[in-house]
């Protein structure tokens with residue numbers, strides 16, 4: 001029953017994705033024959049509700065994709081990547097992520113993995129890293145992104161940030177929450193881990 005809603009979300013993602021030179025050059029959007037719907041049992045977490053209610057995500061340019069993503073929030077397979085770590089309950093209750101297309105996504109895709117990420121305002125996502133190269137594309141709200149050795153930079157809708165292979169990065173939201181597309185390429189089989197040496 002939710003398939004149509006996900007297909008709508010995918011179509012909306014494709015629009016901004018292909019309109020973004022940065023994203024398209026980083027990794028081309030999958031062809032239709034590379035995307036195969038797979039039925040995933042929904043997994044609901046508290047941040048899904050906060051996402052739908054977050055009035056700081058108002059964004060003129062990307063409101064259609066935001067609405068399409070809100071429409072699938074109850075049917076999505078939300079991840080708890082950091083559940084068994086030291087990250088704490090506040091983070092787990094206010095940060096959410098799921099894979100729209102990819103190896104374990106609502107649309108199976110072998111060649112690419114793309115994720116929806118949401119955080120409430122006033123939340124710190126500690127230093128973490130992963131072998132995949134990564135590009136964030138901000139859809140709504142805003143957040144400060146930092147990579148190791150570089151000052152944080154506030155990113156707003158339409159902005160992108162690139163994270164190299166295993167380059168530690170963190171994210172801090174302030175007054176607003178943030179909604180972003182996260183695209184991977186390269187070594188895509190290893191989940192993010194906290195960068196303990198930087199999280200003191």
Ligand SMILES: [Fe+2]
Pocket residue numbers: 129130134163169192
């Ligand atoms: Fe990352």
